[in-house]
Amino acid sequence: MPNVIKTYVRYVDAVNRVVGRAAMYLIFAMMGILLYSSISKTFFVPSLWTLELAQFTMVAYYLLGGGYSMQLGDHVRMDLLYGHWSDKTKAWVDCFTIFFLIFYLIMLLYGGYSSTEYALQYGERSYSSWRPYMAPIKIIACIGIFLMLLQAIAMLFKDIAKIRGEEL
Numbered sequence: 001m002p003n004v005i006k007t008y009v010r011y012v013d014a015v016n017r018v019v020g021r022a023a024m025y026l027i028f029a030m031m032g033i034l035l036y037s038s039i040s041k042t043f044f045v046p047s048l049w050t051l052e053l054a055q056f057t058m059v060a061y062y063l064l065g066g067g068y069s070m071q072l073g074d075h076v077r078m079d080l081l082y083g084h085w086s087d088k089t090k091a092w093v094d095c096f097t098i099f100f101l102i103f104y105l106i107m108l109l110y111g112g113y114s115s116t117e118y119a120l121q122y123g124e125r126s127y128s129s130w131r132p133y134m135a136p137i138k139i140i141a142c143i144g145i146f147l148m149l150l151q152a153i154a155m156l157f158k159d160i161a162k163i164r165g166e167e168l
Helices: 003-024 026-043 050-064 066-072 087-122 135-163
Strands: none
Touching: 003 026, 003 050, 003 066, 003 135, 026 050, 050 066, 050 135, 066 135, 087 135
């Protein structure tokens, strides 16, 4: 494989590793928010912001960790037949199916970008009683989708290298 591709794969893996490991700690933030919500609803006046902030935290956790999960191969996979195939057959199948994922992520990023643009232009707010601005979570979602797209392309390069008998 050309050095440009090796460098691309190495940098995308490194970025997704750092972002994914940082995003792992968002689960503790979400747990803290939900714990506070439970305590405030039980003993004090219920907070308006806790459920929606927990949802935003979960979105960030899921999308920012997506590329790292893909890199580790920890995403959900239909393993009925796949687990019994050779590494080369798996690479061939992955090369075919990754194009569907790349297409999906491009369409998702396009929609996310236009939605983020709208949120920034018009100061879009949630319809809840808390009414937070939507732009920050939409920006985070677009970053996560973009990182997953970069990782999907890196995975394609890794599978092509595996088919050719090379190591990346």
